[in-house]
Amino acid sequence: MKSRNLVIAALFSVSVLASATVAQSKDxxxxxxxxxxKCTMCHSLKAENIQPTGKSKAPDLSTVGATQKPEWIQKFxxxxEKLEGKQHPxxxxxxDAELKTLANWLASHKK
Structure with a gap:
């Protein structure tokens, strides 16, 4: 019984670590x-210590996920899709896979 519990605990631990590794990889x-x-030409993402490299004053995206879902970000x-009547320039x-990954990553920034 003890060895069975140890095996279950080990499998659970591996599963948790694998999930964390996949999440970090996607990030x-x-x-x-x-x-x-080159999103950094215009946008900052202070939550990731990313500063814009250009002179544009586009919004910081550190909290974009608090107001937008990944699907909307992909369309924008x-x-x-438009934001305040304007399309992304x-x-x-x-x-498509990169767009989905990017949108999910941006949407994960909520604070």
């Missing part, structure tokens, strides 16, 4: 996509 991927697509970045040019 890293979202940040890489954000930077690779592909000019299918540049349409996202990456793959």
């Amino acid at each position: 890293a991927d979202g940040k890489k996509i954000f930077e690779a697509n 970045l592909t000019k299918q 540049i349409a996202f040019k990456g793959s």
Whole structure:
């Protein structure tokens, strides 16, 4: 019985660690996509210590997830949705998978 409980505890621990690793990997991927697509030319994301590299005064995205869902972010970045009557100035040019990863990463920033 003890060995069975140890096996169950070990499997649970591995499962928790694997989930945390996948989440960290997705976070890293979202940040890489954000930077690779030059979102930092205009936007800051102070929660990630990202400062804009250009002179634009686009909003900081540290709390975008508090008001927007990933699906809306995807549509906004592909000019299918407007914010305050305006479309995003540049349409996202990456793959659908990258767009989804980026939108999920941005939406995870709520505070």
